[in-house]
Amino acid sequence: DTEVTQTPKHLVMGMTNKKSLKCEQHMGHRAMYWYKQKAKKPPELMFVYSYEKLSINESVPSRFSPECPNSSLLNLHLHALQPEDSALYLCASSQRRGLAGEGGAKNIQYFGAGTRLSVL
Amino acid sequence: DAKTTQPPSMDCAEGRAANLPCNHSTISGNEYVYWYRQIHSQGPQYIIHGLKNNETNEMASLIITEDRKSSTLILPHATLRDTAVYYCIVRVGETSYDKVIFGPGTSLSVIP
Numbered sequence A: 001d002t003e004v005t006q007t008p009k010h011l012v013m014g015m016t017n018k019k020s021l022k023c024e025q026h027m028g029h030r031a032m033y034w035y036k037q038k039a040k041k042p043p044e045l046m047f048v049y050s051y052e053k054l055s056i057n058e059s060v061p062s063r064f065s066p067e068c069p070n071s072s073l074l075n076l077h078l079h080a081l082q083p084e085d086s087a088l089y090l091c092a093s094s095q096r097r098g099l100a101g102e103g104g105a106k107n108i109q110y111f112g113a114g115t116r117l118s119v120l
Numbered sequence B: 001d002a003k004t005t006q007p008p009s010m011d012c013a014e015g016r017a018a019n020l021p022c023n024h025s026t027i028s029g030n031e032y033v034y035w036y037r038q039i040h041s042q043g044p045q046y047i048i049h050g051l052k053n054n055e056t057n058e059m060a061s062l063i064i065t066e067d068r069k070s071s072t073l074i075l076p077h078a079t080l081r082d083t084a085v086y087y088c089i090v091r092v093g094e095t096s097y098d099k100v101i102f103g104p105g106t107s108l109s110v111i112p
Helices: A101-109
Strands: A004-007 A010-013 A018-025 A032-038 A042-048 A052-055 A064-070 A073-079 A087-094 A115-119 B009-013 B018-021 B031-038 B043-048 B061-064 B070-075 B086-091 B105-110
Touching: A010 A018, A010 A073, A018 A032, A032 A073, A032 B086, A042 A064, A052 A064, A073 A087, A073 A115, A073 B009, A101 B031, B009 B018, B018 B031, B018 B086, B031 B061, B043 B061, B043 B070, B070 B086
Parallel strands: A010 A115, B009 B105
Antiparallel strands: A004 A018, A018 A073, A032 A042, A032 A087, A042 A052, A064 A073, A087 A115, B018 B070, B031 B043, B031 B086, B061 B070, B086 B105
16 A cells, blocks of 8 residues: 545635645655645645654745644644645655665655645 | 756657656765656656666666766656656655755656
8 A cells, every 4th residue: 555645635715714734644654744836836845754753844934834643644734824825735755764675765755646725 | 956957848759768867966875866757736656766776667767877967767668648747856765854856857748
């Protein structure tokens, strides 16, 4: 099973709303990622969690708040977003070191289908 | 800035081999080359990776030059379903603490 599940698939929210995006994987991966992708642009890294601890925050505005409650689940809490935050939000996971296998294979990322967010 | 450069677009006739180049002239000794593709409106999909040897799997082949400054992804018999944006990424294999930077990628169009 190489599936990363993201919910919801689509989300429309107003600038005063609070919503959350959810990402789940059951591959035993211990690194999880949030990316933002605007139309016709490559994915941009937002956050990385490693062993449930935040290891990278790419200077993301505080209106985006990540949470990793356990090794299988990653959330992205949204509050007071702006219309320019409308984008496809992608979640990914990968293995971490400490697991058997060739080094490069440990950082293969498996992506979910994304949540398409529209902020009105 | 992305550590890789790729041509913005390429065309390939259906059934022919698609050869997608990537330059990574500043690659470090412990960095792997990874290839992903993204079909319209879907999440990126892993294709193949390598360190210094050529690699082949059921999807593609990866040819890495001896100096490791460039590589080529080969789709041996392109089909219409291979139409996608292809991303070449370099990153350290062992840790997830490094930044993952996607370059603009190559938009491959497979033509009937």
